[in-house]
Amino acid sequence: xxxxxxxxxxxxxxxxxxxxxxxxxxxxxxxxxxxxxxxxxxxxxxxxxxxxxxxxxxxxxxxxxxxxxxxxxxxxxxxxxxxxxxxxxxxxxxxxxxxxxxxxxxxxxxxxxxxxxxxxxxxxxxxxxxxxxxxxxxxxxxxxxxxxxxxxxxxxxxxxxxxxxxxxxxxxxxxxxxxxxxxxxxxxxxxxxxxxxxxxxxxxxxxxxxxxxxxxxxxxxxxxxxxxxxxxxxxxxxxxxxxxxxxxxxxxxxxxxxxxxxxxxxxxxxxxxxxxxxxxxxxxxxxxxxxxxxxxxxxxxxxxxxxxxxxxxxxxxxxxxxxxxxxxxxxxxxxxxxxxxxxxxxxxxxxxxxxxxxxxxxxxxxxxxxxxxxxxxxxxxxxxxxxxxxxxxxxxxxxxxxxxxxxxxxxxxxxxxxxxxxxxxxxxxxxxxxxxxxxxxxxxxxxxxxxxxxxxxxxxxxxxxxxxxxxxxxxxxxxxxxxxxxxxxxxxxxxxxxxxxxxxxxxxxxxxxxxxxxxxxxxxxxxxxxxxxxxxxxxxxxxxxxxxxxxxxxxxxxxxxxxxxxxxxxx
Amino acid sequence: xxxxxxxxxxxxxxxxxxxxxxxxxxxxxxxxxxxxxxxxxxxxxxxxxxxxxxxxxxxxxxxxxxxxxxxxxxxxxxxxxxxxxxxxxxxxxxxxxxxxxxxxxxxxxxxxxxxxxxxxxxxxxxxxxxxxxxxx
Numbered sequence: 188x189x190x191x192x193x194x195x196x197x198x199x200x201x202x203x204x205x206x207x208x209x210x211x212x213x214x215x216x217x218x219x220x221x222x223x224x225x226x227x228x229x230x231x232x233x234x235x236x237x238x239x240x241x242x243x244x245x246x247x248x249x250x251x252x253x254x255x256x257x258x259x260x261x262x263x264x265x266x267x268x269x270x271x272x273x274x275x276x277x278x279x280x281x282x283x284x285x286x287x288x289x290x291x292x293x294x295x296x297x298x299x300x301x302x303x304x305x306x307x308x309x310x311x312x313x314x315x316x317x318x319x320x321x322x323x324x325x326x327x328x329x330x331x332x333x334x335x336x337x338x339x340x341x342x343x344x345x346x347x348x349x350x351x352x353x354x355x356x357x358x359x360x361x362x363x364x365x366x367x368x369x370x371x372x373x374x375x376x377x378x379x380x381x382x383x384x385x386x387x388x389x390x391x392x393x394x395x396x397x398x399x400x401x402x403x404x405x406x407x408x409x410x411x412x413x414x415x416x417x418x419x420x421x422x423x424x425x426x427x428x429x430x431x432x433x434x435x436x437x438x439x440x441x442x443x444x445x446x447x448x449x450x451x452x453x454x455x456x457x458x459x460x461x462x463x464x465x466x467x468x469x470x471x472x473x474x475x476x477x478x479x480x481x482x483x484x485x486x487x488x489x490x491x492x493x494x495x496x497x498x499x500x501x502x503x504x505x506x507x508x509x510x511x512x513x514x515x516x517x518x519x520x521x522x523x524x525x526x527x528x529x530x531x532x533x534x535x536x537x538x539x540x541x542x543x544x545x546x547x548x549x550x551x552x553x554x555x556x557x558x559x560x561x562x563x564x565x566x567x568x569x570x571x572x573x574x575x576x577x578x579x580x581x582x583x584x585x586x587x588x589x590x591x592x593x594x595x596x597x598x599x600x601x602x603x604x605x606x607x608x609x610x611x612x613x614x615x616x617x618x619x620x621x622x623x624x625x626x627x628x629x630x631x632x633x634x635x636x637x638x639x640x641x642x643x644x645x646x647x648x649x650x651x652x653x654x655x656x657x658x659x660x661x662x663x664x665x666x667x668x669x670x671x672x673x674x675x676x677x678x679x680x681x682x683x684x685x686x687x688x689x690x691x692x693x694x695x696x697x698x699x700x701x702x703x704x705x706x707x708x709x710x711x712x713x714x715x716x717x718x719x720x721x722x723x724x725x726x727x728x729x730x731x732x733x734x735x736x737x738x739x740x741x742x743x744x745x746x747x748x749x750x751x752x753x754x755x756x757x758x
Numbered sequence: 759x760x761x762x763x764x765x766x767x768x769x770x771x772x773x774x775x776x777x778x779x780x781x782x783x784x785x786x787x788x789x790x791x792x793x794x795x796x797x798x799x800x801x802x803x804x805x806x807x808x809x810x811x812x813x814x815x816x817x818x819x820x821x822x823x824x825x826x827x828x829x830x831x832x833x834x835x836x837x838x839x840x841x842x843x844x845x846x847x848x849x850x851x852x853x854x855x856x857x858x859x860x861x862x863x864x865x866x867x868x869x870x871x872x873x874x875x876x877x878x879x880x881x882x883x884x885x886x887x888x889x890x891x892x893x894x
Binding site: 317318320321323329330332333336337401405406407445446533536537538570571572573646649657683756757758 | 779786826853870
């Protein structure tokens with residue numbers, strides 16, 4: 188504890204400053220009252236002045252910043268990191284431009300990755316098809332008609348090897364959007380790196396692995412909640428030791444928002460998921476500073492420009508405070524929220540699809556003003572199909588224009604100190620705290636999911652937004668206003684045919700015929716037995732991957748023990 | 759007039775249920791009797807539910823690109839059970855040419871993104887009135 192010598196002169200000076208400030212505030216109050224009278228008397232447009240959930244004021248001033256607010260003394264790279272996690276902002280390193288991509292077979296997607304890397308993209312992001320997301324092989328009956336349609340089909344280590352053929356895994360960072368069977372796909376990736384002769388300690392990237400938001404919003408689940416959480420913590424522990432630079436989870440608000448949540452709900456539900464993972468890690472006996480530095484986040488960047496920026500600032504501040512004060516984290520790397528952002532798919536319109544380029548550009552700018560570490564910009568055609576190469580190129584160029592032409596990345600947190608932004612940041616923080624209290628009241632995130640409380644909250648917001656659009660209370664350009672006569676498409680679309688499915692069936696048959704079936708069976712049996720105990724399952728899953736067990740075989744071996752998740756159905 | 763019975767269904771592995779839930783709620787609010795299947799349904803599960811629940815309309819929501827496999831199968835299964843009087847409608851991410859092809863195979867109208875729910879409600883009501891007159 189330091190003592191400060193309080194001199195009479197210092198008191199006098201402070202009093203003078205206080206008096207001056209007081210006088211200034213009085214003057215401001217008078218000015219604002221004067222303005223308010225004029226504002227109230229004037230005619231306004233007949234429109235709702237709202238963000239995703241609330242009305243906003245017409246003007247923000249110093250009066251909207253509470254007197255105990257600390258934001259004036261915050262700097263980037265220091266707790267509570269509201270203004271950013273790096274002292275250098277984007278001057279040290281620009282955000283990673285990371286376009287989510289995948290379709291058809293591993294071979295087709297490998298070609299798309301090589302194209303994207305040749306165009307200056309700086310990281311890869313794998314989109315898997317629905318069978319893979321759900322843990323089904325391409326030749327499983329439930330996969331029929333879906334193989335390669337919404338992403339790339341990966342059913343075994345052999346497919347993963349093809350996906351990254353000619354792309355050295357120690358040189359590129361890879362993000363994989365996979366959740367229900369995340370640990371299995373991650374094992375394929377690690378095994379593929381081993382096959383390339385790469386030291387797996389060098390692997391950089393992220394698996395999404397956020398199962399709580401799957402139950403909440405995205406719905407690509409496999410196992411019931413408790414065993415699914417166990418697999419996530421198994422992966423935290425294993426990765427901390429073996430792949431220390433790998434992000435073991437990407438705690439995602441994206442899908443929660445896309446399913447209909449407001450910005451405040453996205454913020455609160457996602458952070459609540461994050462806290463739940465931290466609690467589970469600590470309950471397992473892990474030191475919080477051992478695994479927390481590898482937790483990362485993923486946000487949706489929606490239309491309301493300032494609200495989205497404030498959301499990202501609030502998210503960093505809330506995470507840092509809870510990690511330090513509630514979970515006792517000491518390592519600064521445990522306190523900083525690193526995150527990926529994607530522009531909001533749900534805001535894209537099928538009508539007049541070229542307009543989407545403009546929407547995406549504004550959203551991308553909000554993400555960067557909010558300090559994102561990496562960014563995916565949606566392509567103009569994504570409400571209609573997977574993007575064409577041309578559409579993806581425009582989306583990537585949108586980021587490059589932002590990075591190199593606009594000057595936006597030159598200054599760190601350039602909106603910090605804006606009365607509106609600071610007030611909105613505080614407000615979202617307070618709303619998130621209020622929602623944390625409500626979640627605690629329903630028994631926490633897991634209970635909130637089992638009873639459907641969280642899902643209902645999201646569905647209510649979604650229904651309200653639809654009603655507002657249909658009532659013309661919210662304007663969507665080209666959809667409910669400024670509708671153009673020339674309906675239908677003016678842009679070319681990517682077609683993914685049935686060839687991928689046929690090719691995958693041939694590949695799978697070949698794999699099943701050629702692999703060591705005794706080793707396959709033995710690896711699966713060993714995994715199943717291990718699943719009945721408390722042991723960390725990662726090494727067993729990895730052994731199955733190395734033996735060319737398929738995705739569904741590995742899924743099924745654990746399902747024998749864990750069972751399957753059953754959705755609470757309601758609308 | 760008796761209430762219209764609708765089964766809102768999510769075929770395939772696609773987990774996007776925002777649209778299906780919005781539509782189910784809108785049809786219910788419009789006075790229809792709505793049953794929602796939940797996610798990840800096979801065509802067999804949907805056809806069975808449609809017959810058991812004796813619905814007038816099946817609304818399929820697909821955003822996964824698997825519509826050319828899954829929708830014809832639901833059509834066929836209902837036909838096999840002698841229930842080709844049921845209206846198969848729906849929507850999602852379905853290109854216009856695929857919508858046209860499916861309508862030729864016997865589905866009703868399919869709707870794309872941005873369609874107001876009032877348009878679906880009107881369409882189903884109009885179909886129902888005509889259908890009742892034909893079967894009366």
